[in-house]
Amino acid sequence: PNNENIVGYNNKKCWPRDARMRLMKHDVNLGRAVFWDIKNRLPRSVTTVNWVGSFVSVYSKDNPNLLFSMSGFECRILPKCRVTHDEITNRDGVWNLQNEVTKERTAQCFLRVDSESMTKFHNRIR
Numbered sequence: 001p002n003n004e005n006i007v008g009y010n011n012k013k014c015w016p017r018d019a020r021m022r023l024m025k026h027d028v029n030l031g032r033a034v035f036w037d038i039k040n041r042l043p044r045s046v047t048t049v050n051w052v053g054s055f056v057s058v059y060s061k062d063n064p065n066l067l068f069s070m071s072g073f074e075c076r077i078l079p080k081c082r083v084t085h086d087e088i089t090n091r092d093g094v095w096n097l098q099n100e101v102t103k104e105r106t107a108q109c110f111l112r113v114d115s116e117s118m119t120k121f122h123n124r125i126r
Helices: 025-041 115-125
Strands: 066-070 073-079 094-098 105-113
Touching: 105 115
Parallel strands: none
Antiparallel strands: 066 073, 073 105, 094 105
16 A cells, blocks of 8 residues: 555666656556566576565556666667657667568667676776
């Protein structure tokens, strides 16, 4: 009743506040359920997944972005149907995702290098 499950839910703080996952109670519950389901499906003899270093993004009516990190990049996917006021951006770090058949732009992917990879790069070039 006092939203204990929202406290401690990881969020991508590298994005502006309006682009982060909104911590709505139903989305947080779904994110935690997906995490625990995946964790329980993986054999403990192969790997373990810890909540501390994990992030589960939920795409819903309240959360228009899909956030994830992969290979040192933070990614934010914004579908075309969720763009307001025709805010199509063409700049560095933004990729247009399009349907192969119709060539229609369906979403935009915003890329950033995560801080851990930036630190590794700076340490390497010293």
